Amino acid sequence: MLRHGEGAWNIENRFCSWVDQKLSEDGLREAEMCGKHLKFLGFEFDLVYTSILSRSIQTAWLIMQELGQEWVPVRSSWRLNERHYGALIGLNRAELALNHGEEQVKIWRRSYDNAPPPIESLKQVLERLLPYWNEEIAPEIKKGKRVLISAHGNSTRALLKHLEGTVPFYFYKFS
Numbered sequence: 001m002l003r004h005g006e007g008a009w010n011i012e013n014r015f016c017s018w019v020d021q022k023l024s025e026d027g028l029r030e031a032e033m034c035g036k037h038l039k040f041l042g043f044e045f046d047l048v049y050t051s052i053l054s055r056s057i058q059t060a061w062l063i064m065q066e067l068g069q070e071w072v073p074v075r076s077s078w079r080l081n082e083r084h085y086g087a088l089i090g091l092n093r094a095e096l097a098l099n100h101g102e103e104q105v106k107i108w109r110r111s112y113d114n115a116p117p118p119i120e121s122l123k124q125v126l127e128r129l130l131p132y133w134n135e136e137i138a139p140e141i142k143k144g145k146r147v148l149i150s151a152h153g154n155s156t157r158a159l160l161k162h163l164e165g166t167v168p169f170y171f172y173k174f175s
């Protein structure tokens with residue numbers, strides 16, 4: 001399971017969320033490097049899952065290209081999309097922190113269920129992601145399929161929370 005490479009709005013420190021941004025030059029290189037690492041480590045996949053956002057799909061394609069496994073089926077679902085940041089989409093995180101304080105912005109970004117509407121909380125991300133995990137991805141893994149999930153910071157966080165049973169401490173420490 002991995003997060004996509006850098007997108008254009010990542011460079012500008014803006015909430016990208018469901019806006020369909022392509023990978024930046026660095027993002028393209030990151031995805032290629034990731035593919036090279038996975039190849040060096042001998043990874044092979046039977047199935048690839050992505051969100052319906054270009055940055056996650058492009059990342060998966062570049063990795064599979066580096067691996068020489070372009071033929072592997074790719075399945076895409078909105079349920080793996082980035083968290084929906086609602087009214088914060090497009091805003092700059094640093095400017096937001098100047099207006100609302102660092103701590104408040106951190107709570108909006110990293111708390112599990114403490115986000116005011118219209119911001120989707122991490123808990124809600126997990127709720128919309130779980131049906132896809134339970135009905136589509138987990139059964140394939142149980143059948144022995146080797147699965148690559150190319151998703152987003154918060155959809156991977158939500159899934160990790162589900163798999164680890166608790167909110168891991170590093171959610172708050174690392175971005």
Ligand SMILES: O=C(O)[C@H](O)COP(=O)(O)O
Nearest residue numbers: 014015016017082109153
């Ligand atoms: O939506 C975005 O811009 C990011 O991918 C996630 O943002 P965050 O790190 O502020 O949660």
